[in-house]
Amino acid sequence: MKIALLGYGKMGQMIERMAMQRGHDIVLKITVNNLDDLTKENLSKADVAIDFSTPDAVINNIYKCFEVNLPIVVGTTGWYGELQNIKNDCLASNNTLLYGSNFSVGVNLFFHLNKFLARLMNKYPEYDVQVEEIHHTQKLDAPSGTAMTIAEGIIDQLERKNEWVNELIGSQELEVVKNDQLLIESHRIENVPGTHSVLYSSEVDDIEIKHTAHNRAGFALGAVIAAEWLQNKQGFYNIADVFNFKLID
Numbered sequence: 001m002k003i004a005l006l007g008y009g010k011m012g013q014m015i016e017r018m019a020m021q022r023g024h025d026i027v028l029k030i031t032v033n034n035l036d037d038l039t040k041e042n043l044s045k046a047d048v049a050i051d052f053s054t055p056d057a058v059i060n061n062i063y064k065c066f067e068v069n070l071p072i073v074v075g076t077t078g079w080y081g082e083l084q085n086i087k088n089d090c091l092a093s094n095n096t097l098l099y100g101s102n103f104s105v106g107v108n109l110f111f112h113l114n115k116f117l118a119r120l121m122n123k124y125p126e127y128d129v130q131v132e133e134i135h136h137t138q139k140l141d142a143p144s145g146t147a148m149t150i151a152e153g154i155i156d157q158l159e160r161k162n163e164w165v166n167e168l169i170g171s172q173e174l175e176v177v178k179n180d181q182l183l184i185e186s187h188r189i190e191n192v193p194g195t196h197s198v199l200y201s202s203e204v205d206d207i208e209i210k211h212t213a214h215n216r217a218g219f220a221l222g223a224v225i226a227a228e229w230l231q232n233k234q235g236f237y238n239i240a241d242v243f244n245f246k247l248i249d
């Protein structure tokens, strides 16, 4: 495949290495320093675009790909308020987009385990639950997209939680967290690639599930696999469609 990389920072560079190892060619690399190269002509040279840019840049990048009917894999987080509009526009214009808050197989297994545990916990109201995420200090969005997916999985399965609220530790503290709200605590610590935990706590014990990324290789490999999977498909997809685990809906 010929790949256009929209965003060539920590993730874009790692995706380039993974893609080349799997026999693909990188035909375009866009950073904040060469935005003039993001032209229809240059995009048309690619079979697929992979976007790991910034929350401010990603929407424009998606529409640039739609203009030339170039399938796009979106790893960038922090834009999900626009998800429904983008989905409508993608489908209405017969375009192709696959997105995911986290492309690693480990986190996608974790998403599944999280939903399964949340469903079990309906019978055990003595446990309260919260989500914690830790990322490097350059991260622009909070909570992480992964933590949002985890929280949505819990809210979907656990009847006593209806919405999530976020507290970025070190900024303004939340005053109250209501019983039906699920707290996501965000921590920013130098050089942490991404750690997510779900903690159920009762008077007598705790149950915790945790995913720790040791580096960014799992995210990058998942993004390339997603781009390969997208070849010859049309429509709007999530990374869950690629892994397609079946234990729970």
Ligand SMILES: NC(=O)C1=CN([C@@H]2O[C@H](COP(=O)(O)OP(=O)(O)OC[C@H]3O[C@@H](n4cnc5c(N)ncnc54)[C@H](O)[C@@H]3O)[C@@H](O)[C@H]2O)C=CC1
Pocket: 006, 007, 008, 009, 010, 011, 012, 030, 031, 032, 033, 035, 052, 053, 054, 055, 057, 061, 074, 075, 076, 077, 078, 100, 101, 102, 103, 104, 138, 219
């Ligand atoms: N879905 C997943 O599995 C993962 C998602 N991410 C997300 O990917 C995004 C990028 O992460 P990093 O590579 O760590 O960030 P980074 O800050 O290292 O790189 C961002 C890149 O985007 C470029 N950029 C800025 N404006 C742009 C524009 N208008 N068009 C194209 N490129 C532009 C920057 O020049 C830079 O090359 C973040 O939103 C992060 O949350 C990160 C890791 C895994």
Ligand SMILES: O=C(O)C1=N[C@H](C(=O)O)C[C@H](O)C1
Pocket: 077, 101, 102, 135, 139, 140, 143, 144, 145, 146, 147, 193, 194, 195
């Ligand atoms: O910004 C990051 O680095 C990461 N972002 C994604 C997120 O917001 O969940 C995925 C991963 O945790 C790394």
